[in-house]
Amino acid sequence: MTSTALESQLVVGAILFALGMIGFLTRRNLILIVLSTELMLHGVSLNLTAFGRYHGNPQGQVFTIFVLTIAACEAGLALSLILTLYQRRKSLDVFLWGNLGEDDLPVFSGGGLPPQPKSADPNAGLPHLTPAGSAPATPVTKT
């Protein structure tokens, strides 16, 4: 029995990977982002089984089983995280969490390019340290 050419399967795997990458980069729904990574994993699994078939050993399929395991872990963790995030903001939009960066970075709120930071600070061009940690407690003043 002739087997399908290895290159054809690699091409299909690459296309699935690229489609998943587009979905990961463009979608704003948290759940669809996770599903797009699963599509990328499908492309990888297809490559693994094609190589296993070509070389005539079961290693490709064994690795695909491990990919499946990690995908299941990832889906469980992603779902619990998404549920937690949803309960905070009551929405699945990624941009609602665009303010998780550092304080002095611009908040990325979608649309075109991220908004440029305002350069009201005269020392904007100089290197600076990002404030880290919590602010110290204000000393209690006796009145």
Add this chain to the structure above:
Amino acid sequence: MKWIMENGTVLIPLVLGWLAVWLLLPREKARSRVLGSLFALGALLALQVALLPPAGNFVRDAMFYLFSSAAILSGGLMITDRNPVFAALWFALSTLAVCGLFLLNSAPFLSAATIIVYAGAIIVTFLFVIMLAQQSGAANYDHRPVQPMMASVLSFVLLGALLFALQEWGGIDGKASDEAQTGQFVALDAKTNANLFSQPPNSNKTEIGSMRVLGRSLFSDYLYVVELAGTVLLIATIGAIAIAPRRSQGTL
């Protein structure tokens, strides 16, 4: 110009596919669905003519074309559909098509396991969450993708690099020139043992993918990795249990 003429077999499906994806990505204005669908069909046909040559066996080739077209089309529909519920269902269809490709690669156990895990567990739970969170169908943010132009161009440049590398590589069967063959994949030596439990591999090639060979490799060569994967599953379960509940409402 000459370079473009020479590599038209790769460039035509790439450009058509990029046009299709870019036209069909959800946006606020009306999408030109007809044009995008035509481009998508053209890309698929050009791809099959140029990059997926038939291997000789008619039934096998027909099934390969069927499954690969279904996987690619439903993957494209998944990333371009506005409604997240439909997107999840398209992903389920793509999973089924990929499982068909697994079957063609003589991996029946893997095919069944993937259907059970993905279509049976992951899709259903994701659909539950979508229905819980978005009962009114597509929300506002599903109509506005993040920088569709840059993302699609970047992904198709990556895909083009992969396809060109595959073409330059020229295949395993020796149709490439001598210089290109230095990057060939080499099969492992049969005496290579992964660990103490390894057993000599079965030389009978018709048995690949049977449960016997698969289980033998899984529990001898990759015994430690199986234990590690089980540990990762356990840790992920504990993490999910720790993350999910609402502590403010006293569920844990």
